[in-house]
Amino acid sequence: xxxxxxxxxxxxxxxxxxxxxxxxxxxxxxxxxxxxxxxxxxxxxxxxxxxxxxxxxxxxxxxxxxxxxxxxxxxxxxxxxxxxxxxxxxxxxxxxxxxxxxxxxxxxxxxxxxxxxxxxxxxxxxxxxxxxxxxxxxxxxxxxxxxxxxxxxxxxxxxxxxxxxxxxxxxxxxxxxxxxxxxxxxxxxxxxxxxxxxxxxxxxxxxxxxxxxxxxxxxxxxxxxxxxxxxxxxxxxxxxxxxxxxxxxxxxxxxxxxxxxxxxxxxxxxxxxxxxxxxxxxxxxxxxxxxxxxxxxxxxxxxxxxxxxxxxxxxxxxxxxxxxxxxxxxxxxxxxxxxxxxxxxxxxxxxxxxxxxxxxxxx
Amino acid sequence: xxxxxxxxxxxxxxxxxxxxxxxxxxxxxxxxxxxxxxxxxxxxxxxxxxxxxxxxxxxxxxxxxxxxxxxxxxxxxxxxxxxxxxxxxxxxxxxxxxxxxxxxxxxxxxxxxxxxxxxxxxxxxxxxxxxxxxxxxxxxxxxxxxxxxxxxxxxxxxxxxxxxxxxxxxxxxxxxxxxxxxxxxxxxxxxxxxxxxxxxxxxxxxxxxxxxxxxxxxxxxxxxxxxxxxxxxxxxxxxxxxxxxxxxxxxxxxxxxxxxxxxxxxxxxxxxxxxxxxxxxxxxxxxxxxxxxxxxxxxxxxxxxxxxxxxxxxxxxxxxxxxxxxxx
Numbered sequence: 001x002x003x004x005x006x007x008x009x010x011x012x013x014x015x016x017x018x019x020x021x022x023x024x025x026x027x028x029x030x031x032x033x034x035x036x037x038x039x040x041x042x043x044x045x046x047x048x049x050x051x052x053x054x055x056x057x058x059x060x061x062x063x064x065x066x067x068x069x070x071x072x073x074x075x076x077x078x079x080x081x082x083x084x085x086x087x088x089x090x091x092x093x094x095x096x097x098x099x100x101x102x103x104x105x106x107x108x109x110x111x112x113x114x115x116x117x118x119x120x121x122x123x124x125x126x127x128x129x130x131x132x133x134x135x136x137x138x139x140x141x142x143x144x145x146x147x148x149x150x151x152x153x154x155x156x157x158x159x160x161x162x163x164x165x166x167x168x169x170x171x172x173x174x175x176x177x178x179x180x181x182x183x184x185x186x187x188x189x190x191x192x193x194x195x196x197x198x199x200x201x202x203x204x205x206x207x208x209x210x211x212x213x214x215x216x217x218x219x220x221x222x223x224x225x226x227x228x229x230x231x232x233x234x235x236x237x238x239x240x241x242x243x244x245x246x247x248x249x250x251x252x253x254x255x256x257x258x259x260x261x262x263x264x265x266x267x268x269x270x271x272x273x274x275x276x277x278x279x280x281x282x283x284x285x286x287x288x289x290x291x292x293x294x295x296x297x298x299x300x301x302x303x304x305x306x307x308x309x310x311x312x313x314x315x316x317x318x319x320x321x322x323x324x325x326x327x328x329x330x331x332x333x334x335x336x337x338x339x340x341x342x343x344x345x346x347x348x349x350x351x352x353x354x355x356x357x358x359x360x361x362x363x
Numbered sequence: 364x365x366x367x368x369x370x371x372x373x374x375x376x377x378x379x380x381x382x383x384x385x386x387x388x389x390x391x392x393x394x395x396x397x398x399x400x401x402x403x404x405x406x407x408x409x410x411x412x413x414x415x416x417x418x419x420x421x422x423x424x425x426x427x428x429x430x431x432x433x434x435x436x437x438x439x440x441x442x443x444x445x446x447x448x449x450x451x452x453x454x455x456x457x458x459x460x461x462x463x464x465x466x467x468x469x470x471x472x473x474x475x476x477x478x479x480x481x482x483x484x485x486x487x488x489x490x491x492x493x494x495x496x497x498x499x500x501x502x503x504x505x506x507x508x509x510x511x512x513x514x515x516x517x518x519x520x521x522x523x524x525x526x527x528x529x530x531x532x533x534x535x536x537x538x539x540x541x542x543x544x545x546x547x548x549x550x551x552x553x554x555x556x557x558x559x560x561x562x563x564x565x566x567x568x569x570x571x572x573x574x575x576x577x578x579x580x581x582x583x584x585x586x587x588x589x590x591x592x593x594x595x596x597x598x599x600x601x602x603x604x605x606x607x608x609x610x611x612x613x614x615x616x617x618x619x620x621x622x623x624x625x626x627x628x629x630x631x632x633x634x635x636x637x638x639x640x641x642x643x644x645x646x647x648x649x650x651x652x653x654x655x656x657x658x659x660x661x662x663x664x665x666x667x668x669x670x671x672x673x674x675x676x677x678x679x680x681x682x683x684x685x686x687x688x689x690x691x
Contacts, residue, residue, distance in 0.1 A: 007479035011468065018467045202463035205427055206480045207452035361445070362429045 004208050008216025012190070016220065022186075030178045030228045031235065037174050038167050038240045048131065050074035050097035053086050056105035064117065064138075068099065073134045086120070096122040097131065160245075160328045167240035172327035173296045175232045175255065176319040179225050180262050180290050186224070187266030188279040190217045191358070196276055204360040211355045218263045225259035226252060245330030254322045254333055257343045261315040264350035271357040290316040318342045380405045380532050380563035381426055385435035388421050395421040397586035398435070403565060403579070408558055410577030411567035412675065418586040419567035420460055423536050426565070427457050440532060453481060456530035460537045462517045466510030470501055470520055473509055474527060481528035495523040499553065515546030522553060526562075533557065535566040539573065551576055571671050582678045590678035594671055601669040603627055603639040603677045604647040610636065610655070610662030619658030625650065628681040630672070637673055638664075639681060 016022060050068075054061050069076055074097050080086040086098045098120035102108070108116040119135050161168045191213075194200040203213070229252065236242040244251065265286065273279035291297065293311035300311065300321075311317040318339035325331040333340060381403040388396040396418040403409045411419045424430040426437060428448025437444040442451050464473045474495065478488035496502045499519040504512065509520060518538060525533060535554075539547045551573065554564055566577070574580055575594050582590040582597075590597055610616040613636060617629050620638055625647075627639040640647045651664040669677075 001482060003482060004480050007476055011465070011472075011476050014472060015465065015467050197466070198459065198461045198463045199465060200463075201429065201459045201461075202457070203480075205429060205452070205455070205457040205459075206477070207449070207482060208480050360429075360449070361431065362424060363431055 001209075001212065005212045005216045005219075008208070008213055009219045012217055013220045025182065026224050026228065027231065029182050030231050033178045033181070034171070034174055034232050034235050035239075037170055037177075038236070046072055047075045048073060048097050049077050049095040050099060051077050051086055051089055051095045052079045052099045052101070053081070053083055054079060054101045055103040056101050058106055060109065061101045061105050061117075064101065065099065067138050068135060071134055071138060073131060074099075090120065090122055093122075097135075165241075167236075168242055168328065169324075170296075171232070171236035171240055171242040172323045173294075173320045174236075175229055175323055176258060176294070176316050177291055177296055178232060179228060179255070179259055179319075180316050181287055182228065183221060183225055183259055183262040184266040184269065184283045184286060185280060186221050187217060187263045188269040188273065188283045189266075189276050191267070191270035192273045192276050192279045195274070201362065204362075210358045210360065211351075214264075214267055214351065214355055214358065218260070218267065221263050222256060222259050225263075226255060229255045229259075242327070244327050246326035247332065250333035251323070251326050254319065254326060254340065257340060257347070258315055258319040258322075261319075261343045261347045261350065264347055264354060265315065267354035268350050268357070271354055286314070290314045293317065294320045296320055312342070313346075315343055315346050318346075378405075379403055379438075380440060381565065382438045383426070383435060386422065386425060386432055386437060387434045388418075388425060388430060389433045394586050396425065396432075399583075399586075399588045401581065401588070401591075403563065405563050406558060406561050407578035408554060408564045408566060408576070410574050410580045411565070411583055412569065412571075412574040412580055412671075413567075413583035414569060417583040419583055420536050421586075422583070423457075423534050423565065423567060427455055427534050453528055454531050456525040456528070456533040458521050458525045458533070458535045458538050460540065462509075462521060462541075464509050464517075464521060464524055467508060469506050469508055470512070471505040473520065474501075474524060477524045477527050483528060491527050491529070495527055498556075499523040514542045515549075518542050518546065518550060519553075522550065526557065531562060533562055533564045535564065537567050537569070539568065539570065547573070571675070575671050582675060584679040589680075590674065594674075597674045597678075598669045598671060601674050601677050602642055603669070603673070603681075604642055604644055605667050605669045605673050606638045606640060606647050606651045606664050607667045608636040608638055608651060608655070608662050608664045609634065610660060612660055615658065616655060616660045616662050619654055619660055620651065623650075623654050628676050630676060632672075637667075637670070639673060639677060 052065050054065065065076070068074060077089075077095050080089060080098075083100060086095075086100065089095050090098055100118040100120065102117070105116060108114050119131075121131050191200070194203060233244065233251075237244065266283065269279055269282045269286070273282055289310060293303065293307050294300075294314055294316040295311070296316065300308065300317070303311070321339045322333065322336050322343075325336050326333065379402045381401060383399060383401040386396055386399040386401070387394065399418075399422060401422075411422065413419050421430065425432050426439060426444065428439075428445040428451070431445050439451060440454055444451070465476070468476065471492070474492045475488070478492060483491060496505065499522060501516075501519060501523060504516060504520075509517065512520065518541070522535075522538065525535075539550055542550070547570075554566070558564060566573075568574055577594065580590075580592065580594050580597060581588050592600070608616055608620070611634075613631060613634065617631070617636060620626050620629050620636070625641045625644055627641060629639075630637045638647075638651055640650070644650060648664045648666040652662075655662045655664065
């Protein structure tokens, strides 16, 4: 019955509006997250401290070092006299890139059958790949009279993100991560809180039905989720220049679908947890795999089969796929029916589990 | 439960608001409620008297369908519990032991919410809330958050909320355990007013004075129902004779009396001792007087009518269970 459902919803909104801390979280968490992620997560590496061991000491070796520095990837520290000194400085963390130019540099350069120099990269930091790629693509300094062109085999063009800015990749998916974080926690706590404060015993002695209680608790948070979506999109567009290429309506539809799915995940948690603390722990338990496996950080196709299967069970995986499509590629929601349907299925199954698990009894 | 017992339970349902047979609830190894039979008449106040942990709350929770009995049958207002619990929700009112309305909602919002959840249409909801406010003196508190109310105010609000939908049967789990004596008296006035309107009330308590006000009383101890009946009847039917001893040196008197095998228990009430004796004793007052003389203790002894407290002590095995014969 609608009256009972709305009674729960309006009670929830009232309580929420009186809980300043939670109310602050609704705005505070997304704002903090997007600024944090937007500024801190940066896969473009720049200005890494580097040291050179130049055993050749020719004009060409100096030119090569100058070219490497010109890429902006490295920033030169004082040169090292020999390789052992260089490795010591790398081990101590003083420099993270080492460039070794062997004494027979000139001969290698002429011969063209051996690598002419060596780049040492600190593999303990998550940047090896892009550094290696950036430095290895630097062409050899041209020699007078050498007219061979250094044409690369492929020309790479990055569609939808021509400047290859990390923010463009991160911000749309960040909507999902932030919603996942806040929505699950809100509803995970919703029923446990009633239990902890002793309200549940009274509530289950009323004619309210399980699904009315579940749906009534869910509704206000859908609205809150959409507010958060708007906030992230606005900050993303204003501060990080992330364009919204697709339709806003599609975007909000997809967001509402995802919000509903994550909220029901929270409700399921709420029927398992006995205390709010347990509910928070379980929420975090679902959050970490969501962030790691959804394709938010690592490309989905590169993950092992098992990880991909687990990722299929996480709503964030499907949402990241949809939201990147809408925001960056300008695709309509209708073109991404498969992930959208997976979210619908997740929502229905989770709501059914939560409703069936919630018994109007104390035992 | 046998078919015969089930038939008996159904037969009782017509005359009684609640009938239970062999009601048992086990938590792990603890038998919280152990084979209780109950017949609670309509339009009266039925009391559960017992110490904490005697199974009062568990029984009430089973009667309103919040807990499933391990065995036994329950019939409430002609319906089998817990099977028909949902159908009965609108006909039952339940007040939990702990205040369980919402602290962060105002008095009016709490009542409004309960009215909505019980499906009262807007006009009736308004008239019921106004009536409840007048009856339980809540008008001035309408805008106040429930969390800031005093114990007595909270309890008035809880009773108002539990009776908002005008239930036929009201189950109250230790409703007065956290309120002052004046609030307790007012609360009981409200209960009697409800009974005159035909409401059946089941109330649990550990206060003797409250138990004495009930039309019918059941005494519970360790999950068992140890005595049942109208309080005056229980007091005349007590399986002991009661002698009141007025003595200056009560510890010495008590010590002397406990040595007598005919003495079942000795309880102190101020400067007096209530001594329960084997009912077979012909002249218990004289026997007690003789014992005191032998022990050289000064004291007056008179045969008196049993109080409900004496009934309680007698029904719960004269306090022998816990090694203190003067318990209660």
